[in-house]
Amino acid sequence: MKIHYPVLLNDSIDGLNIDPDGIYVDATFGRGGHSKEILNRLGPTGNLVAIDRDPDAVKYASFINDSRLQICHDKFSNLSSILKKKQITKINGLLLDLGVSSPQLADENRGFSFLKDGPLDMRMDTTTGKTLSTWLEKADVMEIQNVLSDFGEERFSKSIAIAVCKKRDKELLIKKEGIKTTTELADVINKIYISKGKRKQLLKHPATKSFQAFRIFINDEIDELILLMKKIPKLMKKNGRISVISFHSIEDRIVKKFMKPPQKGVSRLDQMTPKQYAFFSSINIRDNNSSPRIQQIKKVFPSEDEIRINKRSRSAILRVGELICENENCKIRNEKQTI
Ligand SMILES: C[S@@+](CC[C@H](N)C(=O)[O-])C[C@H]1O[C@@H](n2cnc3c(N)ncnc32)[C@H](O)[C@@H]1O
Structure with a gap:
């Protein structure tokens, strides 16, 4: 331990x-x-x-x-x-x-960490409230972008928000489920950084700011x-x-x-x-x-x-x-x- x-x-x-x-x-x-x-x-x-x-x-x-x-x-x-x-x-x-x-970060079932594959929950109180996955099912580009820029100061907030909505809509069509796991979300964000040519120069994981922003919002x-x-x-x-x-x-x-x-x-x-x-x-x-x-x-x-x-x-x-x-x-x- x-x-x-x-x-x-x-x-x-x-x-x-x-x-x-x-x-x-x-x-x-x-x-x-x-x-x-x-x-x-x-x-x-x-x-x-x-x-x-x-x-x-x-x-x-x-x-x-x-x-x-x-x-x-x-x-x-x-x-x-x-x-x-x-x-x-x-x-x-x-x-x-x-x-x-x-312990919250270390438990993959809580969905706080992009380094561990788990359900996209992110609630500190698991007895009440919406999980991030549920919120993302209905959120539009503007709402996601606002969360990422207001709470994460994420410079690619708009591109990430568009990519998240695209991925969600595709998953809903194929599997009747939106973005369900931490890895799925982290991959979407990672790809945005790669497409902008900014992945290599980053010292932190590209999903760091977005995950923090979503957590602050959900709680x-x-x-x-x-x-x-x-x-x-x-x-x-x-x-x-x-x-x-x-x-x-x-x-x-x-x-x-x-x-x-x-x-x-x-x-x-x-x-x-x-x-x-x-x-x-x-x-x-x-x-x-x-x-x-x-x-x-x-x-x-x-x-x-x-x-x-x-x-x-x-x-x-x-x-x-x-x-x-x-x-x-x-x-x-x-x-x-x-x-
Ligand atoms: C950084 S940890 C505290 C660690 C603690 N000082 C220790 O040494 O173990 C923050 C804790 O506060 C709880 N927390 C965060 N926001 C809260 C809130 N608004 N009301 C009650 N608990 C909250 C989290 O669930 C988490 O367990």
């Missing part, structure tokens, strides 16, 4: 400044790499609420024998209701390690992140901490925007297309400027040593933020914690 390396483990948990008696949330449990370290630093009265939308992750957590850990099968955008059900009013900190886990990952980031300030105790690890520039720009002072807008220097600039400018991060807000206190990249041991960490970026309250109108009630 492959060893699982939690990305930026010490920096992200140090960033939470763990109070041994506090209540923490790991909103992306995965295989619990970060959760286990939070539990190590909590005392006997501390608590950890772990969330994952993937039933396999939840099943894995159920084998951890620790009464301080509570696991929830849910989307992290439902954080308010998750905490309400547990009668928790405020938390001390939250960890977010975005994207897919190594509604951008909206999930925005919804959660909006909720966090109201759910956190004063000086509460949040550590967010992202692997994608769109996610990181969102996190950065939520941790910026309100008067600072989106910078045009952030290398965005006009469409992206309009999108980021339109995100309303707070109900009003006097609400408590998260301020970035640290930004960390993985060390060369970490990247050598765990290649997956190479695109990671950690931002640590703290809940602050800037003006008199903004009173944070430090309600008593209950669990």
Whole structure:
């Protein structure tokens, strides 16, 4: 079995400044790499609420024998209701390690990897929602192109979208089924790069960006992140901490925007297309400027040593933020914690 390396483990948990008696949330449990370290630093009265939308992750957590850990099968955008059900009013900190886990990528039946032949599923929560294969049956060229350019910044988005639709229509005619497997989809994308004469110079597999874009779309990952980031300030105790690890520039720009002072807008220097600039400018991060807000206190990249041991960490970026309250109108009630 492959060893699982939690990305930026010490920096992200140090960033939470763990109070041994506090209540923490790991909103992306995965295989619990970060959760286990939070539990190590909590005392006997501390608590950890772990969330994952993937039933396999939840099943894995159920084998951890620790009464301080509570696991929830849910989307992290439902954080308010998750905490309400547990009668928790405020938390001390939250960890977010975005994207897919190594076990999700390694399991060919999940359809996340173009390196493994399997059904084109890509849902993190296999109990609900549309698989990528089902979505592709009805999607038109424009819809596919938008997903690839918005979430993957794929330069051949239009050609790939046209080729995917052609292949799908052909398969539907012959086999009465659209594109069903990861290999079929990866082949279509690979052929586009070959036809453009761009295959040889690529360092990554040509399907890398497209697969990431489809995954983000199928799991509604951008909206999930925005919804959660909006909720966090109201759910956190004063000086509460949040550590967010992202692997994608769109996610990181969102996190950065939520941790910026309100008067600072989106910078045009952030290398965005006009469409992206309009999108980021339109995100309303707070109900009003006097609400408590998260301020970035640290930004960390993985060390060369970490990247050598765990290649997956190479695109990671950690931002640590703290809940602050800037003006008199903004009173944070430090309600008593209950669990
Ligand atoms: C990168 S992995 C986390 C790995 C984990 N930190 C560890 O060390 O094992 C991300 C996990 O978050 C879950 N996830 C992603 N988006 C989610 C969401 N919106 N709600 C709940 N879980 C989510 C995925 O299913 C996946 O298991």
